Structure formats: structure tokens, C-alpha cells
Amino acid sequence: MGVINLAELKPGMALAEDLRDRNGRFLLAKGTRLTLKHLRILKIWGVIEVNIEGISQKNVESNTGAQIDPAIMETAEKEIRERFVHTDLDHPATRELFRLCTLRKAEELDITDSEAKLEHHDSYERNMDANEILEDTTTEMSPLEFIRDDISLSTLPDIFIRIKETINDPKSSARDIAEAISKDTNISAKLLKLVNSAFYGFPSKIDTISRAVAIVGTKHLSILTFGIYIINAFKNISWDLIDMKSFWEHSIVCGTIARILASHKNIQNTERLFVAGLLHDIGRLVFYNSTSINARNIILKARNSHSLLYEIEHEIMNFDHTELGKLILKKWKLPMSLENIVKYHHYPMLSNDPLEPAIVHLSDIMTNALDMGSSGERFVPPLDQDAWTCIGLSPNILSLTIKQMEHQVRELVKFLVSDER
Ligand SMILES: [Fe+2]
Ligand SMILES: [Fe+2]
Incomplete structure (x- = not known):
């Protein structure tokens, strides 16, 4: 048996022991063969990892980088270490993050041309010349x-303010909110894409804003509207x-x-x-x-x-x-x-x-x-x-x-x- 992260579980795998949530509440019995529905429910229950039959822990761990060329691992570690220079690698969480990032970088280097990656890495540093002379930048502005x-x-754009007012008004109904959001076709389209994406993982398609309001809830949807609006505006x-x-x-x-x-x-x-x-x-x-x-x-x-x-x-x-x-x-x-x-x-x-x-x-x-x-x-x-x-x-x-x-x-x-x- 081996402990597998939720994201790596597949239908057909069988539980090696009874599954309980973090409060000790019984969820599924030992021997249960997982179905797609189980996998969805485990996510909702907040299960992080599951002990699975017929898989050795050694196999699970050997899946994490052992097969990557040591020279590539070394290059990856060097690059990641530079990025982690301000962190304390003795802290267990930082150490784990460092390990995961090194592995991820090594996998990237393993499958793609490293030069292309370096190009990507610097893409946000637009028009930067490290030798440029620095001016005095001090300012007294508050x-x-x-x-x-x-x-x-x-x-902010007026329409954002109108949507926000509708959402903040305790007298607004779900229908008022749906109507206000629907007036902006761009935002509505993005909201619908968001609620239909893996971000929510709803099994059936949500095709109208009023249905999104009903399913996601006004509070949740309103805060998402803020976020989408701001990205859109800027x-x-x-x-x-x-x-x-x-x-x-x-x-x-x-x-x-x-x-x-x-x-x-x-x-x-x-x-x-x-x-x-x-x-x-x-x-x-x-x-x-x-x-x-x-x-x-x-x-x-x-x-x-x-x-x-x-x-x-x-x-x-x-x-x-x-x-x-x-x-x-x-x-x-x-x-x-x-x-x-x-x-x-x-x-x-x-x-x-x-x-x-x-x-x-x-x-x-x-x-x-x-x-x-x-x-x-x-x-x-x-x-x-x-x-x-x-x-x-x-x-x-x-x-x-x-x-x-x-x-x-x-x-x-x-x-x-x-x-x-
Ligand atoms: Fe920041
Ligand atoms: Fe940040």
C-alpha cells in the first residue's frame, strides 16, 4: 500500500484502509474501489491523501524525480537555489517548496529546450539593462x-460601480444582481466561463448568469465579479x-x-x-x-x-x-x-x-x-x-x-x- 495525493488518484484504485476526514469522521470503508464520483466527493470533503492498495510507498516516491538525469537535476537545483536566496531552507515548508520547485524545473528542462525556458523566464523583465545608470529615486511623496x-x-468604470451598488444593496434580489451583471456582456461571458471551468468543477453546464447566481451564490459571485472587472479594466x-x-x-x-x-x-x-x-x-x-x-x-x-x-x-x-x-x-x-x-x-x-x-x-x-x-x-x-x-x-x-x-x-x-x- 502507498499514500497517494488526491490529485493522483484514479478510478479503480482500492482503499488500503478505512478513510476518515481530518476530524476522524468515517468516510469510506477499506477495500472501496474508487469511482469518478468518489474522486469528486473526496475533493469536496477536503481529503488530501489516500492510502491505496497494491502500490508500494517506494514506487510512489520513486515517481518523484529519481528517473531524471542527475545533471539536469543539478542544473535545476542551481537555478531554483538562486531564486530561494532570501529564504530559510531549514524551515520544513520552505524546504518542501524548494524540493517541489526543483523537481518541476528539472521536469521542464528534461522535456524542453532549456534556452526556450530561459527566454520565457526573462520575458517579464522588459527593456531592462542591468548596466543602466541609476538616478536618484528618492521622493517625499506620501x-x-x-x-x-x-x-x-x-x-473605476461606471458600470462596475453600478454592479457593485446592486450587489451591496441588501434589498437587491438575485435577479437584480443577475440583471446588472448581464448588462456587461464581456464580464458575463467571463463569469460564465469561470463557473464552467475546472475552478469549480461543476458536473453540468451553467449557461445563464441567473443560474450562476443561484448555484454559486450572490456573495461568491459578487466578489468574483469585482476580481474579473478589475482585471478587465487594467x-x-x-x-x-x-x-x-x-x-x-x-x-x-x-x-x-x-x-x-x-x-x-x-x-x-x-x-x-x-x-x-x-x-x-x-x-x-x-x-x-x-x-x-x-x-x-x-x-x-x-x-x-x-x-x-x-x-x-x-x-x-x-x-x-x-x-x-x-x-x-x-x-x-x-x-x-x-x-x-x-x-x-x-x-x-x-x-x-x-x-x-x-x-x-x-x-x-x-x-x-x-x-x-x-x-x-x-x-x-x-x-x-x-x-x-x-x-x-x-x-x-x-x-x-x-x-x-x-x-x-x-x-x-x-x-x-x-x-x-
Ligand atoms: Fe507583494
Ligand atoms: Fe506578489
């Missing part, structure tokens, strides 16, 4: 002055500094991981965590959009000194993108809980309510480690050990979460960021 300065980011802003597709990929992956981790913690309304992940680095857009500061210099300075970007933001500005993010969410009148998560995602334990900021903190670290998109940061930020303790999950959750995330985001980035309907 975070509020930055937000006031930024008209394009701080002003996806075509062009900067020479950052590729917006890469920025939103980082944000969508972070949000998806946060939503999965929240479900493992039995948090209600996990869509809120998805949107918090989507918006966690939105303050960076204010920096990149600002004419009052040379954001290129901030990025270059971080790069040349091998420092974390948010530390250099602090050094130059006396505040960082988390402060700007919080202010912009306040301006958009989004819920306080979202402001709290965005403000504390790099320092979750400073929050009075640290669990959700800690989840996005871990999600951001995982997203940077996986190198999926970028908001400008080159390194994996360090994991706050107290935040990890606060989350209270086992390092085993990381591999399952990454597999679930990959399954869910496969199409998500494409249809949320692209113009197709």
Missing part, C-alpha cells in the same frame, strides 16, 4: 499623494516595465492558491481569498503607472543589489506597494477584510487578524517560487515562520495545492486576461 496622482487606476494598460499578462498571471495563480489553501482551512467564502490574491500586488501598478517616481530604477536597484523588491520600495519610498494597495482598495470601497489581506501580505503577523493575510503571504511565496508570472519580484520572499504556524497546515499540503492549482488555472489565465469572449 502613499495618499500617489493614489491621488493616479487617475487611470483610481477611477489588463490593457501598457508599460515598458512589466508585461501585464505576466502581472495578472502572478495574481491569478496567487489567488487560486489562496482559495485552495483557504478551503483546506474550512474558511467560508473562499472566493474572497481568490480576489485578495488577485489584488495583493495592485499597489505595484500605482508605482509602475506613476510619473513621479522612476519605477524602473526601483526594479533595477533591487536587481543589481540582489534584494527583494518590496524592501527596496521601502528603502526609497518609506512605504511599499502593500500600503498603496490598501489605499486603492479603500478608494474602490472594497470590503475591509480585503484591505487587511492586501496590506499585510508581506508581514501577516502585524495584522490583528493574521490568518487570511498569512494565507495570501504563503500563496505569494508559492507563486514566486513556481515562477508563474511576475509582478516584478525576482526572488522568492521569505516565509514568516509564525505565519506558517498560524496557518497550521502540514508541508504535505504544498504539493497537493500546487497540483490542484495547476488543474484549475489551466484555462483561467487565458480567458480572464485575453479579449476573447
